[in-house]
Amino acid sequence: MTILGVIGGGQLGRMLALAAAPLGVRCRVLEPGANPPAAPVAEVIGADYDDPDGLARLAHGAAAVTFEFENVPAAAVDGLARLTPVFPGALALATAQDRVMEKALFRQLGIAIPPMRAVEDQGELTSALEAIGLPAVLKTRRLGYDGKGQAVLRSLEDVEPAWRAIGAAPAISEAFVEFQRELSILSVRGRDGATVFYPLVENHHHDGILRHSIAPAPNLTIALQQQAEAIAQRVLDALDYVGVLAIELFQVGDTLLANEMAPRVHNSGHWTIEGATTSQFENHVRAVLGLPLGATDCQRPTAMINLIGALPSIDRLLAIPGAHVHVYGKAPRLGRKLGHVTLCGDSYGDLQTKCARVQTVIADQVELNAGAHQGA
Amino acid sequence: MTILGVIGGGQLGRMLALAAAPLGVRCRVLEPGANPPAAPVAEVIGADYDDPDGLARLAHGAAAVTFEFENVPAAAVDGLARLTPVFPGALALATAQDRVMEKALFRQLGIAIPPMRAVEDQGELTSALEAIGLPAVLKTRRLGYDGKGQAVLRSLEDVEPAWRAIGAAPAISEAFVEFQRELSILSVRGRDGATVFYPLVENHHHDGILRHSIAPAPNLTIALQQQAEAIAQRVLDALDYVGVLAIELFQVGDTLLANEMAPRVHNSGHWTIEGATTSQFENHVRAVLGLPLGATDCQRPTAMINLIGALPSIDRLLAIPGAHVHVYGKAPRLGRKLGHVTLCGDSYGDLQTKCARVQTVIADQVELNAGAHQGA
Numbered sequence A, B: 001m002t003i004l005g006v007i008g009g010g011q012l013g014r015m016l017a018l019a020a021a022p023l024g025v026r027c028r029v030l031e032p033g034a035n036p037p038a039a040p041v042a043e044v045i046g047a048d049y050d051d052p053d054g055l056a057r058l059a060h061g062a063a064a065v066t067f068e069f070e071n072v073p074a075a076a077v078d079g080l081a082r083l084t085p086v087f088p089g090a091l092a093l094a095t096a097q098d099r100v101m102e103k104a105l106f107r108q109l110g111i112a113i114p115p116m117r118a119v120e121d122q123g124e125l126t127s128a129l130e131a132i133g134l135p136a137v138l139k140t141r142r143l144g145y146d147g148k149g150q151a152v153l154r155s156l157e158d159v160e161p162a163w164r165a166i167g168a169a170p171a172i173s174e175a176f177v178e179f180q181r182e183l184s185i186l187s188v189r190g191r192d193g194a195t196v197f198y199p200l201v202e203n204h205h206h207d208g209i210l211r212h213s214i215a216p217a218p219n220l221t222i223a224l225q226q227q228a229e230a231i232a233q234r235v236l237d238a239l240d241y242v243g244v245l246a247i248e249l250f251q252v253g254d255t256l257l258a259n260e261m262a263p264r265v266h267n268s269g270h271w272t273i274e275g276a277t278t279s280q281f282e283n284h285v286r287a288v289l290g291l292p293l294g295a296t297d298c299q300r301p302t303a304m305i306n307l308i309g310a311l312p313s314i315d316r317l318l319a320i321p322g323a324h325v326h327v328y329g330k331a332p333r334l335g336r337k338l339g340h341v342t343l344c345g346d347s348y349g350d351l352q353t354k355c356a357r358v359q360t361v362i363a364d365q366v367e368l369n370a371g372a373h374q375g376a
Helices: A011-023 A052-059 A074-081 A090-097 A099-108 A122-132 A156-165 A222-238 A280-288 A314-318 A348-375 B011-023 B052-059 B074-081 B090-097 B099-108 B122-132 B156-165 B222-238 B280-288 B314-318 B348-375
Strands: A002-007 A025-030 A043-045 A064-067 A116-119 A136-140 A150-153 A171-175 A181-189 A195-197 A201-206 A209-215 A243-252 A255-262 A302-308 A324-327 A337-344 B002-007 B025-030 B043-045 B064-067 B116-119 B136-140 B150-153 B171-175 B181-189 B195-197 B201-206 B209-215 B243-252 B255-262 B302-308 B324-327 B337-344
Touching: A002 A011, A002 A052, A011 A025, A011 A280, A011 B011, A011 B324, A025 A052, A043 A052, A052 A074, A064 A280, A074 A090, A090 A099, A090 A255, A099 A171, A099 A222, A099 A255, A116 A122, A122 A136, A122 A156, A122 A171, A136 A156, A150 A156, A181 A222, A181 A280, A195 A222, A209 A348, A222 A243, A222 A255, A243 A280, A302 A348, A314 A324, A314 A348, A324 B011, A337 A348, B002 B011, B002 B052, B011 B025, B011 B280, B025 B052, B043 B052, B052 B074, B064 B280, B074 B090, B090 B099, B090 B255, B099 B171, B099 B222, B099 B255, B116 B122, B122 B136, B122 B156, B122 B171, B136 B156, B150 B156, B181 B222, B181 B280, B195 B222, B209 B348, B222 B243, B222 B255, B243 B280, B302 B348, B314 B324, B314 B348, B337 B348
Parallel strands: A002 A025, A002 A064, A025 A043, B002 B025, B002 B064, B025 B043
Antiparallel strands: A116 A171, A136 A150, A136 A171, A181 A195, A181 A201, A181 A243, A201 A209, A209 A302, A243 A255, A302 A337, A324 A337, B116 B171, B136 B150, B136 B171, B181 B195, B181 B201, B181 B243, B201 B209, B209 B302, B243 B255, B302 B337, B324 B337
């Protein structure tokens, strides 16, 4: 049996393992946490992400190693790469780990980005804001996700508290862009350089966390899709990339600005499990193992709704015709992604009706929790 | 986490486990064989199917127990049922384990069946053939599958060798029916008595083994679907059935004759993983756990092709656009089901074209094997 090593045993590792199994591929995850979501469907190596022995056991006999999150220690990947192929490669990882490097790559490839400046101290932040304007957002260069390590600045008086809020670390300040919507392009590149693209996804965030996605993005034009694919193609080729790459984009009029990229399977691609011919998870497995890539076509409008903080009634969700429920086996916690629901519609209208039913079940849960807190 | 016990850890147990995982359900399989197909994605209890300690461990803390094959020892199920709910129930199992009981049930429910007689010895077999005519098929009452325990009779001279071939065991003799095609209806009944039906499947057997299925069956009329659903509904209700039930049917003109039933997920339902909104595996899990049943609609014509005896090139299969490859992790052996491929088409013509590509890859493998044997 082919073994695929995965650094990280969260829900992405879990869904990779579920997609790998039918291909005769067993995932082996490296995960220090107890009872990780991937455990029921993968072999687990319980060790820190940078533990040399754990990494060696992860690589032992594996056809390749990949990762489910981009903040993998670079030293760990360097060590692994001497033992087994690691995809995506070190350059992709290093680029995605540093927001300034990432933006520099976009710029170098002629990809439009929002006005931004790298800042190393409060003085530079002030200068940056004078150049790019206000409001703006300040983000640490490294280790940010789901809205963490970020601060919003509305006036120059926010400079000092914002700098403190992000921990006075090397950062990037970006102008707020008046965009129509947030989109993402999921792309896949094989070991042979072949590429495939999923249709653009429309994403809705709240408090920096993805709440729901719709694919293909409503009112998607061929021109917009081509623009997104051209952006992804340049990044994939520049990084000699292998695997799934997600790029988050802002749509401003008819133009796309690149916001950030994730060198891995991505929450905005979960809809592909039911909505596309080949899921992002299967295509990532195929890509990193050097197998032919699968078709990315989508037959019907599809929506993905995240289940965040607390799980609503699974019974009620399953009673909604066509609702596909995915729970990850994680303990509830404020702001934590515990699962998602996917729905396919005969039309965007039909999809909206179905989504409203799911949102009602979720809202009832929120109300229930609020009631429980009041009662306590 | 909810635990679902499954007697049997073969490919059906494996696909049940893969379908259960997203619902937050972990399958625990009872399987004496080493490295069973379900092992990478389920908890395995390595014990015989009738081992009391193994059965107790299977039931411990499980929300319910089900099985992946119908030849489960009745005593095992009786013992289990005292510990945890077992679905489908003892009556369904007993009926499906005995071809004569099964046919008697069909008859009692007013369901048309081919001419048949129960036979206990050679004399009865001769009388049976005189009544139902020749050619006919002789099958053991119990423990037959994939064409095993069967013999064909073309003249009365075949009585003695046929009787010997099936091991001189209690049997059933059935007239050969001039049917247009073999179909199957996959139905699901929940613990609350709710039922759903998949569209009729057209099945193609060779040497008693299912080779490929097409769903919905080409030229399927509403009348034929209704006739099949009425048959299944009567059986489901008569047995107070819970779970997926497959009934194999012969189409003779516009009439359906019931051939046999399987009280479990079924090979002719594998197409539902990609071809239907909810797979047979997920619906079986939902049913036996008392969850609402999922939608059974099918958006596009879908074909399932079994990979038998030897695996063809997985690379070549994956290179066929839209081919979904499922390998079970079993060692190759003549006549053994090692995996399957599912394809969806925009039309039956498109589907046929895609199937031809898969069949070419399979045929090349057969040729390769023949060459290897000649060389040896």
